Amino acid sequence: MIYLRLFLTFLKIGFVGFGGGLAILPLIYQGVSKFTDITKEQFANFFGISQATPGPIAVNAATYVGFEAAGIPGSLCSTLGVILPSFLLVVIFTKFLKEHRDNRLVDGAFVGIRPVTLGMLLSGVWFIAEGALFVSGGEGMLGVYQGVDLPVLGMALISFGLSLSNKVGAIQLIIAMGALGAVVFS
Amino acid sequence: MEQKPSIKDNMYLKLFIEFFTLGLFTFGGGAAMIAMLQDRLRGKHWLSEDEVLDCITVAQTLPGVVAVNMSVFVGYRMKGIKGAMVSVLGMVLPSLVIIILVAIFMEAFEENPYIIGALRGIRAATLGLILATCFKLGKQILDKSKKERAQMVITALVFPLAFLAITFWKMDAVWAILGGLVIGIIYGLIRMKEEKA
Numbered sequence: 001m002i003y004l005r006l007f008l009t010f011l012k013i014g015f016v017g018f019g020g021g022l023a024i025l026p027l028i029y030q031g032v033s034k035f036t037d038i039t040k041e042q043f044a045n046f047f048g049i050s051q052a053t054p055g056p057i058a059v060n061a062a063t064y065v066g067f068e069a070a071g072i073p074g075s076l077c078s079t080l081g082v083i084l085p086s087f088l089l090v091v092i093f094t095k096f097l098k099e100h101r102d103n104r105l106v107d108g109a110f111v112g113i114r115p116v117t118l119g120m121l122l123s124g125v126w127f128i129a130e131g132a133l134f135v136s137g138g139e140g141m142l143g144v145y146q147g148v149d150l151p152v153l154g155m156a157l158i159s160f161g162l163s164l165s166n167k168v169g170a171i172q173l174i175i176a177m178g179a180l181g182a183v184v185f186s
Numbered sequence: 187m188e189q190k191p192s193i194k195d196n197m198y199l200k201l202f203i204e205f206f207t208l209g210l211f212t213f214g215g216g217a218a219m220i221a222m223l224q225d226r227l228r229g230k231h232w233l234s235e236d237e238v239l240d241c242i243t244v245a246q247t248l249p250g251v252v253a254v255n256m257s258v259f260v261g262y263r264m265k266g267i268k269g270a271m272v273s274v275l276g277m278v279l280p281s282l283v284i285i286i287l288v289a290i291f292m293e294a295f296e297e298n299p300y301i302i303g304a305l306r307g308i309r310a311a312t313l314g315l316i317l318a319t320c321f322k323l324g325k326q327i328l329d330k331s332k333k334e335r336a337q338m339v340i341t342a343l344v345f346p347l348a349f350l351a352i353t354f355w356k357m358d359a360v361w362a363i364l365g366g367l368v369i370g371i372i373y374g375l376i377r378m379k380e381e382k383a
Contacts, residue, residue, distance in 0.1 A: 112370020124217030159314025181307020
């Protein structure tokens with residue numbers, strides 16, 4: 001039954017997926033290509049969509065694949081599958097933390113992991129910057145950076161300054177820069 | 187005189203609206219979601235600064251979807267299981283609706299120059315936001331570790347190493363987290379021993 005298989009496939013992805021959306025995408029392709037007729041092209045389309053739509057990337061992927069494979073009920077099954085592991089693990093872990101947060105070993109673990117998560121976040125900056133800032137050359141020169149997208153760099157720096165000084169809320173910033181982009185780049 | 191609680195004061199509704207808003211306005215996945223949540227929770231008095239830091243650490247450490255992990259953490263802290271459910275629902279609802287619409291109207295969506303322009307602007311904002319969050323969290327982590335020399339050393343060594351390993355040596359984030367965990371537990375054990383002595 002396709003619904004159950006969608007649910008189970010995404011349940012598995014939810015349990016083993018680490019490090020956020022883009023890291024999970026190849027896993028999703030492997031998982032779903034086994035039993036649905038989603039083409040590589042459809043999935044490549046999704047990669048574009050994932051950059052262009054709001055929301056968690058893994059949830060978006062689950063919704064898209066489920067919808068293409070089995071309509072709206074399919075998208076509900078796969079989305080439920082991908083969020084269920086998060087739900088269970090975080091609830092169990094938060095409960096555990098409530099009682100043991102002050103334990104020396106638990107606190108020590110936080111001391112060790114915190115800088116790693118900061119490194120992961122900065123790595124995310126790097127990854128997004130590569131995609132957003134560098135304009136690669138024409139055909140035949142793929143992967144060669146030809147220049148920096150200066151307007152985007154400028155807007156990113158302004159956003160950085162405004163956010164760092166806590167002057168503008170994150171959502172206002174997204175809306176303002178989106179509107180500016182629609183006017184300037186169209 | 188008891189005031190009748192208004193629907194606006196309902197914590198479940200507040201959680202739902204907050205995470206619905208986050209799901210609707212966050213582009214670019216987990217890192218962007220962390221930046222948005224950190225910004226939105228500031229001044230809300232839902233969680234303390236330390237708890238927000240714990241939330242971000244836990245969301246990245248446990249498997250699963252980072253954004254969903256964060257919504258469950260905050261929802262559960264505020265209102266138990268039901269709070270967690272309401273928060274997750276809010277987080278995924280915009281995705282469900284938008285992705286299905288996009289899947290249906292794909293072409294019109296892909297070729298609209300205003301949408302393409304808006305997305306470039308949004309990507310710029312996202313980039314600035316996440317970088318700013320790195321600075322804010324970095325400062326918070328450093329301030330916390332200043333209490334003890336050993337913590338300072340761990341922070342100063344592990345952070346750049348993790349960044350380099352994940353970004354340039356293409357190390358899987360799981361291994362970096364496990365490395366941090368092992369170092370942290372060793373540190374915890376040493377501290378326990380010292381206290382006993």
